Amino acid sequence: MNRLSRRTFVLGGAAVAGVVVAPLQSASAAVPFPFQLGVASGEPDASSVVLWTRLAPSPLNADGQGGMANADVAVDWQVSTTSSFASLVASGTVTAKYAAAHSVHVVAGGLQPDAEYYYRFRAQGHISPVGRTRTAPALSTVGRDFVMAFASCAHYESGYYTAYRRMADDRPDLILHLGDYIYEDAATAGSLRQHVGSEIVTLADYRRRYAQYKSDPDLQAAHAIAPWLVVPDDHEVENNYANMVRADSSPALTTAQWTARRTAAYQAYYENMPLRPANINSGNSIALYRRVRWGQLAVFHMLDTRQFRNDQACGDGWKVCSDADLASRSLPGTAQESWLLDGLGQHLGQWDIIGQQVFFARQYDASGASNMDAWDGYRASRARIQQGWVDRGVRNPLVLTGDVHASWANNLKADYANANSATIGTELVCTSITSGGNGTADTAIPNAGTNPHLKFYSNRRGYVRTKITQAQVTADFRGVSTVTEHGAAASTLKSFAILDGRPGLQAI
Ligand SMILES: [Fe+2]
Structure with missing residues (x-):
């Protein structure tokens, strides 16, 4: 799914006591969808994984900046055990920097070993596609298949x-x-x-x-x-x-x-x-x-x-x-x-x-x-x-x-x-x-x-x-x-x- 409503994102966060993802800015039809490059994860260990995205509403622009203005942008991220994001296990906000072509590398920590997770981002009033990821088994165990x-x-x-x-x-x-x-x-x-x-x-x-x-x-x-x-x-x-x-x-x-x-x-x-x-x-x-x-x-x-x-x-x-x-x-x-x-x-x-x-x-x-x-x-x-x-x-x-x-x-x-x-x-x-x-x-x-x-x-x-x-x-x-x-x-x-x-x- 490419676009969940911003409201869904906020409600998903609010469903966990004490975890509320505040809206960064109003969704605006005038702001183009920035998640044209999708999402990714990598480098799992037993308690963390890297979450990646890069904001680029116009990927083929010759300046390599993907249609983004010369300004840094706040990006919210969420990790859940379910793709519905009914409850969150980790969340936060990072800055997508113009100097880094608006890429973000979030180290999502505090996760359980050998476990499956879902993640997504929000920026400029838009919700990213959902990614699935997982952690490695604990070092003392063999883990699942x-x-x-x-x-x-x-x-x-x-x-x-x-x-x-x-x-x-x-x-x-x-x-x-x-x-x-x-x-x-x-x-x-x-x-x-x-x-x-x-x-x-x-x-x-x-x-x-x-x-x-x-x-x-x-x-x-x-x-x-x-x-x-x-x-x-x-x-x-x-x-x-x-x-x-x-x-x-x-x-x-x-x-x-x-x-x-x-x-x-x-x-x-x-x-x-x-x-x-x-x-x-x-x-x-x-x-x-x-x-x-x-x-x-x-x-x-x-x-x-x-x-x-x-x-x-x-x-x-x-x-x-x-x-x-x-x-x-x-x-x-x-x-x-x-x-x-x-x-x-x-x-x-x-x-x-x-x-x-x-x-x-x-x-x-x-x-x-x-x-x-x-x-x-x-x-x-x-x-x-x-x-x-x-x-x-x-x-x-x-x-x-x-x-x-x-x-x-x-x-x-x-x-x-x-x-x-x-x-x-x-x-x-x-x-x-x-x-x-x-x-x-x-x-x-x-x-x-x-x-x-x-x-x-x-x-x-x-x-x-x-x-x-x-x-x-x-x-x-x-x-x-x-x-x-x-x-x-x-x-x-x-x-x-x-x-x-x-x-x-x-x-x-
Ligand atoms: Fe090759």
Whole structure:
């Protein structure tokens, strides 16, 4: 429901003794609906969750301010155990600042563990859509049945966000987004639906691009159904960029202009994602790698493999490249690599789930070439992490990946050159939401001959749905037959189980 009456909102608040939400200002038909970008939540722990919205009555305005005037605006928020908001468990008022493109990040606290909640906002006399969210289980408990879905790569021009809609239909408990939430490129003539504007460079550009993406009702449905954990990849800034090094030279930018662009990109990322205030951008970077715990059941190590990486070896691309073996090279960067290994050694959950961006398992083609943008371009770094979890006795390492616009399921090997070596972990790779267009029915595993640890491939668009219990993780690779027409159904293309204490894929 897009609009509840203001009266309903006030009465909902007044129904709880002592809790009255005072009207901020009179509803006015002259004030346009400011919640065109929907609502979102994220970063749940056992007692709190981040609630997000951004006021933008005219999302596509070129100044990136979404049609808002140069003034700060008060925004009321409410949390209830029911979608009717008959009683409130938390509420308050925050300021949507012009300087933050009128985004708000509310940390709603004092919540019960492992519990479902509903939330909404009010501003300028209008009520927002209602979002559903939930908290994580208490750290001492395993919690209820847990469904987690993950996705990546949603190029707006490539198709409709049907896969986001189908994720929402599943009503998962948690959604992970592993990057390429937006794309930076200019409008493409003749595409199904077009980006507004040229390649995005300025803060106004990035803000407007997020606003365009977030105007999509299918994406809004996926945000409104569950809390998200997000990490960006390259396209939130620019294709295949590495740390402070660009991968292309168009548009031409001075070093200072590139630095300003990266700064703008991460400011807009924070403004538009349901991140905790601790993750706010600072200078030209943003502090994003973090752990999120799900009771005793799981811990999510969310990685950032863009901001701190060494430049791609041998000039990027698919290459035979001995430099990719250099011990000095790291994909997460030295500090994040140490942080990850330290966290893996703490055994914070039964399943150690690494949410990250790029292809983790080795994949060599018949000539021995591999993708220098992925972990194959940072082999010593991968080896340190894999051996690190073996040395630390990590019981159930599970790597989640996006980026490659196809579904894959891979066994991770102690020695990729020896098919008989131990399987020491598992990788699940989600396909794209839209990037690459409709895809095909192809399921022949590329480079299977040289990489027998790669066990599944599908070129459909979609997402991965997992059910996580103490006994096993079940992964359903979900696919849609088209993204160039609305309304395709999602079906399960393939399912695997990963058993507790036994790394690797089991066909089911
Ligand atoms: Fe992508």
